Amino acid sequence: MMTIVVIITAILIVIVGSQLLKIAELKAKSKGELIYEVSEKQGKSQAVILLIFMFGLIGFFFWQMYAWYGLRLPVSASAHGEAIDYLSDVTFLIITPVFLLTHVVLLWFCFKYAYSSKRKALFFSHSNKLETVWTVAPALVLTVLILMGLTSWNEIMTPVPSETEHVLIELTGQQFNWTARYAGDDKKLGRSHVSLIEGVNGTGVDLSDVDAKDDKLVKGEFHLPIGVPVQFVFRSLDVIHSAYLPHFRAQMNCVPGITTQFNFTPTITTEEMRIKVGNDEFNYVLLCNKICGAAHYNMQMDVIVESQEDYDKWLAEQKTLVE
Amino acid sequence: MSTHQHHTKDFLFTYVFSTDHKMISKQFLITGFLMGFIGLIMSTLFRLQLGWPGESFEIVELLMGSWQENGVMNPDKYLALVTMHGTIMVFFLLTAGLSGTFSNLLIPLQIGARDMASGFLNMLSYWFFFVSSVIMLISLFVEGGSASAGWTIYPPLSALPQAIPGSGAGMTLWLIAMSIFIVSSLIGSLNYIVTVFNLRTKGMSMTRLPLTIWAFLLTAVLGVLSFPVLLSAALLLVFDRSFGTSFYLSDIYIGGQVLDHSGGSPILFEHLFWFLGHPEVYIVLLPALGITSEIISTMSRKPIFGYRAMIGSMMAIAFLSFIVWGHHMFLTGMNPFLGSVFTFTTLLIAIPSAVKVFNYLTTLWKGNIVFTPATLFSVGLVSTFISGGVTGLVLGNSALDINVHDTYFVIGHFHIVMGLSAIFGMFAGVYHWFPKLFGRMMNNKLGNVHFWFTIVCSYGVFFPMHFLGFAGVPRRYYTFSEFPMFEEMISINEFISIFAIIAMLAQLVFFFNFVYSALRGPKAPMNPWRANSLEWTTPVEHFHGNWYGEIPTVYRWPYDYSKVDSNGDYLYGEDFIPQTTPLGENEKDGGEH
Numbered sequence: 001m002m003t004i005v006v007i008i009t010a011i012l013i014v015i016v017g018s019q020l021l022k023i024a025e026l027k028a029k030s031k032g033e034l035i036y037e038v039s040e041k042q043g044k045s046q047a048v049i050l051l052i053f054m055f056g057l058i059g060f061f062f063w064q065m066y067a068w069y070g071l072r073l074p075v076s077a078s079a080h081g082e083a084i085d086y087l088s089d090v091t092f093l094i095i096t097p098v099f100l101l102t103h104v105v106l107l108w109f110c111f112k113y114a115y116s117s118k119r120k121a122l123f124f125s126h127s128n129k130l131e132t133v134w135t136v137a138p139a140l141v142l143t144v145l146i147l148m149g150l151t152s153w154n155e156i157m158t159p160v161p162s163e164t165e166h167v168l169i170e171l172t173g174q175q176f177n178w179t180a181r182y183a184g185d186d187k188k189l190g191r192s193h194v195s196l197i198e199g200v201n202g203t204g205v206d207l208s209d210v211d212a213k214d215d216k217l218v219k220g221e222f223h224l225p226i227g228v229p230v231q232f233v234f235r236s237l238d239v240i241h242s243a244y245l246p247h248f249r250a251q252m253n254c255v256p257g258i259t260t261q262f263n264f265t266p267t268i269t270t271e272e273m274r275i276k277v278g279n280d281e282f283n284y285v286l287l288c289n290k291i292c293g294a295a296h297y298n299m300q301m302d303v304i305v306e307s308q309e310d311y312d313k314w315l316a317e318q319k320t321l322v323e
Numbered sequence: 324m325s326t327h328q329h330h331t332k333d334f335l336f337t338y339v340f341s342t343d344h345k346m347i348s349k350q351f352l353i354t355g356f357l358m359g360f361i362g363l364i365m366s367t368l369f370r371l372q373l374g375w376p377g378e379s380f381e382i383v384e385l386l387m388g389s390w391q392e393n394g395v396m397n398p399d400k401y402l403a404l405v406t407m408h409g410t411i412m413v414f415f416l417l418t419a420g421l422s423g424t425f426s427n428l429l430i431p432l433q434i435g436a437r438d439m440a441s442g443f444l445n446m447l448s449y450w451f452f453f454v455s456s457v458i459m460l461i462s463l464f465v466e467g468g469s470a471s472a473g474w475t476i477y478p479p480l481s482a483l484p485q486a487i488p489g490s491g492a493g494m495t496l497w498l499i500a501m502s503i504f505i506v507s508s509l510i511g512s513l514n515y516i517v518t519v520f521n522l523r524t525k526g527m528s529m530t531r532l533p534l535t536i537w538a539f540l541l542t543a544v545l546g547v548l549s550f551p552v553l554l555s556a557a558l559l560l561v562f563d564r565s566f567g568t569s570f571y572l573s574d575i576y577i578g579g580q581v582l583d584h585s586g587g588s589p590i591l592f593e594h595l596f597w598f599l600g601h602p603e604v605y606i607v608l609l610p611a612l613g614i615t616s617e618i619i620s621t622m623s624r625k626p627i628f629g630y631r632a633m634i635g636s637m638m639a640i641a642f643l644s645f646i647v648w649g650h651h652m653f654l655t656g657m658n659p660f661l662g663s664v665f666t667f668t669t670l671l672i673a674i675p676s677a678v679k680v681f682n683y684l685t686t687l688w689k690g691n692i693v694f695t696p697a698t699l700f701s702v703g704l705v706s707t708f709i710s711g712g713v714t715g716l717v718l719g720n721s722a723l724d725i726n727v728h729d730t731y732f733v734i735g736h737f738h739i740v741m742g743l744s745a746i747f748g749m750f751a752g753v754y755h756w757f758p759k760l761f762g763r764m765m766n767n768k769l770g771n772v773h774f775w776f777t778i779v780c781s782y783g784v785f786f787p788m789h790f791l792g793f794a795g796v797p798r799r800y801y802t803f804s805e806f807p808m809f810e811e812m813i814s815i816n817e818f819i820s821i822f823a824i825i826a827m828l829a830q831l832v833f834f835f836n837f838v839y840s841a842l843r844g845p846k847a848p849m850n851p852w853r854a855n856s857l858e859w860t861t862p863v864e865h866f867h868g869n870w871y872g873e874i875p876t877v878y879r880w881p882y883d884y885s886k887v888d889s890n891g892d893y894l895y896g897e898d899f900i901p902q903t904t905p906l907g908e909n910e911k912d913g914g915e916h
Contacts, residue, residue: 002381003385014835017835017839018839018843021766021769021839021843022843024766024768025845034845035764035766035767035845036764036765036766036767036845036847036851038693038694038695038767042694042767043692043693043694046694046699046771047692047694049775050694050699050702053775053778053779056779057706057782060782060783060786061786064786064787064790068787068790068815069790071790071793071794071811071812072790072793072794073726073793073794073795083722084722084723084725084726087720087722087723088717088723091716091717091720091723092717094716095713095714095716095717098709098713099709099710099713102680102684102709103706103709105684106683106684106687106702106705106706106709107702107706109684109687109688109690110687110692110694110702113623113687113688113689113690113691113692114692114694115624115691115692115693115694116691119691120691120885120887120891120893120898121623121624121625121689121690121691121884121885121898122625122688122689122690122885123625123626123884123885123886123887124625124626124628124685124688124689125626125627125628125629125630125882125913126628126629126630126631126632127628127629130629130681130685131629131632131678131682134677134678134681135674135677135678138673138674138677139674142670142671142673142674142716145670145716145720146666146667146670146720149666149720149721149722149723150663150666150667150721150722152722153659153662153663153666153721153722154659154663156722156725157659157662174576175486175577193574194574194575194576194581195576195581197576197581204576234656237575237576237577238479238483238486238575238576238577239477239478239479239480239483239486239577240477240479240480240589242654242729244729244795244797246726246795247795249725249726250725251654251725251726251728251729252654252656253654253655253656255588255589255590255655255656256479256572256573256574256575256589257572257573257574257575257586257587257588257589258573258588258590258656260655260656281807282807282808283807285806285808287795287797287806288797289728289729289730289797290477290729291402291472291473291477291480291799292480292486293399293402293480293486293487294397294398294399294402294487294801295398296402296799296800296801297398297799297800297801297802297803297805298805300805300806
């Protein structure tokens with residue numbers, strides 16, 4: 001019933017609209033004008049609207065900052081995150097004025113130079129000097145951003161050296177959950193392969209491998225000790241997933257067939273962060289960030305960062321696979 | 324080739340299998356817009372889910388059949404919608420619809436040719452596009468639904484029906500449709516390139532070509548070099564899906580079974596896909612930039628500022644676009660050194676883009692600007708190109724990409740540059756060249772309404788997404804409600820969805836204006852915008868061969884607007900000098916330095 005009403009309304013709107021357009025065309029003709037010619041007055045009113053739009057767009061930007069800037073992630077909870085956030089701030093401090101100024105120029109020009117029969121436009125076709133200025137200036141700015149970015153990138157993507165004290169965790173993604181495997185005291189992960197998946201051994205660890213004897217499989221939440229680098233090895237059992245830990249400024253795809261790596265050092269415990277954000281139910285979280293199937297929107301695992309002692313206690317409570 | 328008038332009897336060859344570039348351009352336009360409208364409805368549907376998660380909607384129930392339950396869409400079908408939305412918009416609307424329309428319409432007319440080098444291949448190019456569109460739409464109705472692995476269709480998700488139902492028959496049809504689409508695109512591009520090089524009229528040197536032609540030429544070159552790689556990616560995926568190969572697959576355990584594939588890597592697919600995927604976005608954008616150059620110049624009554632720099636920057640963008648694809652892959656697990664290389668090349672591409680923006684601004688400076696809807700959309704393109712372009716500096720820097728990759732920040736960025744800039748270029752082109760397409764004029768008031776509602780609502784849709792991305796909200800999520808940290812952002816989704824619905828309705832104003840004007844609009848004069856390029860020297864009525872008698876000779880570049888003598892009076896008495904006007908005694912052609 002509703003559908004018929006909508007269809008009939010649409011047809012009526014089309015008919016009425018067509019008649020109105022026809023009337024407008026005839027009205028213009030009767031005045032000796034052509035309906036498609038933009039009169040100076042019409043042009044100037046568009047120019048005014050463009051100017052209003054300039055204020056509107058800039059206003060909208062600042063309103064959004066006011067309304068939503070506070071929703072951004074809290075301070076970085078990892079050591080390398082500081083450099084990332086700093087680079088991010090620098091980048092925004094550059095692009096925001098560019099965005100604002102170029103829009104002012106664009107829309108002010110539209111307003112100021114709206115058509116007037118009393119003026120002539122200026123025949124100004126080229127200037128090598130100007131072209132050089134606005135080629136070199138962006139190039140310089142970008143060089144700075146590139147240098148800063150690549151310095152950070154190289155540091156971040158370097159695996160933790162094996163001599164350095166660290167926690168070694170394998171994170172395995174699958175439709176639609178995560179499994180963390182702790183390497184245990186031997187600091188080595190046992191061999192694994194999908195063909196060995198069976199029951200509790202959800203990620204296919206080779207139990208005959210001596211390095212696997214002390215590996216611990218953990219689901220639901222995993223813990224990290226404060227201030228100690230954690231070296232992640234990522235795997236996937238089925239499709240591409242992505243381990244996204246936004247609070248730690250960490251992300252890496254989990255690709256079936258290979259392992260990938262990422263590492264960071266947590267610098268703020270869960271307790272400390274709860275105070276910082278003023279929410280005692282806050283938890284760090286691991287999300288999937290690569291489309292992986294129907295429940296992609298709910299593939300998560302909590303991450304707890306705590307003191308070394310609390311971490312050791314928790315880890316001791318986790319069972320090894322052998323057990 | 325002389326003009327033939329004897330096709331009036333043959334409906335099939337005049338309207339259906341026409342080899343006339345003007346008819347083919349309209350076929351591309353209408354098919355592109357129809358596909359675009361379908362893509363738009365899809366986005367409205369998933370914005371309903373995102374804005375009001377889990378709520379029941381009659382329209383969802385009506386349109387989505389077995390893809391929903393009680394008016395709430397299924398999560399995997401949400402993914403099908405975003406996948407098909409992306410595929411349709413990027414390829415069918417913004418590639419075939421945009422390039423197919425304007426390259427076909429304008430290349431022969433602006434270079435001074437009777438038609439494309441091969442009208443027959445041109446006709447095939449359209450019909451392959453049509454067939455691929457039909458197959459793509461059919462894929463919505465097969466068992467398991469349409470492809471659902473994102474428009475980027477990474478395997479193994481896209482290779483395994485067990486991983487998501489849409490990766491069954493729907494994905495197969497997607498691959499077939501895209502293969503045919505690629506053939507269409509390649510034939511078209513070859514035609515455009517050959518025509519531009521070989522069929523220019525007397526006096527039309529390369530540096531007297533309007534910037535639209537340069538843009539279409541470079542776009543065609545990009546297409547010819549990059550689409551075949553997508554075809555190969557698709558072919559290998561077909562083999563993995565249907566013939567037991569393991570190009571992309573290895574060590575997979577799914578549905579309780581270990582699969583028989585070994586040795587492949589999904590990252591291979593990603594490289595092959597993005598090798599096209601990145602040039603593709605410039606295939607989408609360059610024609611829009613060319614159109615904007617043309618319209619801003621004509622409507623400001625000024626030469627485009629920095630004609631040679633504009634050509635140079637388009638060439639730089641085209642070249643660089645081949646060596647930046649890895650910025651879509653910083654976090655795929657590929658060697659971080661590659662990440663560094665791609666960061667470097669990606670940030671470089673900002674330079675010619677900045678040059679273009681500054682040149683547009685300088686063209687407007689001290690102009691005498693007539694604001695038609697085409698002008699407004701061109702100004703809108705400059706605005707959105709700036710807005711979307713600057714966030715590219717965040718995404719292109721690998722260290723920064725770590726936290727915003729695959730979040731709403733990316734969605735904001737690419738929609739503003741493609742969903743806004745490129746489509747604005749297309750709208751501007753339609754309003755501006757409507758007289759050449761249909762011999763009639765569109766209504767300006769409705770056009771203005773269309774523009775203002777579209778730009779305001781579109782910014783309302785996509786600007787907030789940057790904030791969502793910075794808060795860590797991933798893309799392709801059916802709902803945010805499973806994460807406490809995203810609680811507060813559901814209201815932003817509502818905000819976005821409301822604007823999205825209004826923006827969608829605003830497009831109906833455009834469609835009404837378009838159809839009404841094409842059928843009953845006021846008849847167009849030969850040169851309504853008082854422009855210089857050759858298309859405005861052809862009679863309003865369409866016939867094969869474009870010009871009665873000889874094709875005009877060209878004596879100057881197309882940007883002699885407001886050229887004055889030493890007394891400050893317009894040369895030849897008008898503020899525009901068509902390319903067909905010979906140079907005066909001491910006059911230098913503006914295109915020569």
